[in-house]
Amino acid sequence: MGCAGSSQNKGGEEATKKLRKPRAWKHPQPITMTEIRQLRDEFWDTAPHYGGQKEIWDALRAAADADITLAQAIVDSAGVIVASADMTTCYDERGAKYDLPKYVLSEPTNLIKDS
Template identity: 70%
Template sequence: MGCVGSAPAKGDGNAKKIRKPKPWKHPQPITKSELEQMRDEFWDTAPHYGGQKEIWDALRAAAAEPDLSQAQVIVDCAGVIVQNTDLTICYDERGAKYELPKYVLSEPTNMIRDN
């Protein structure tokens, strides 16, 4: 790790720029409140899947960040190694795998209004 003004070393190009996930469709139409409930349940149980709580917290913050450049900073500062640029598969520096479902990263194309 270098200082703020340092440049990456040659060959240190394994850091991937994150991007928004591709549009996706839930198996059935879903409301915003149902989506939020699914997200809350995932994040409440995520640390039980293994890995470090700090990495899960960083991934949650990055997933909730609408500004991709800020999300990139969060991921980079946490030392997250991005496998898929949409954050669906990541690793920490110890090699633990973190899998995020698309519903925590974006909204489905078939979302309906709450009543």
């Protein structure tokens, strides 16, 4: 017998959480787009070494680079469970956690032009 407040659909609701754009954020010092790209490349090159499945990391990278609608389709089709709607915390179907820094998801408010 289940509790009156329980729901069998709870897991399904979590897995279909709708994505949203990350909130505005500020880098500790003004940064150029070239520097952001370098940080992103370094993150994506090393991320699979910290656990999880390479296929999920690849899907998260594709989603991070896509517009919100395509990103939603990517995470849904890859079976990614989005714990935070801005994609900073995600899980795969086996329970492995994937933490994404804001700099791979959006640009900071103090972005400066490359010289």
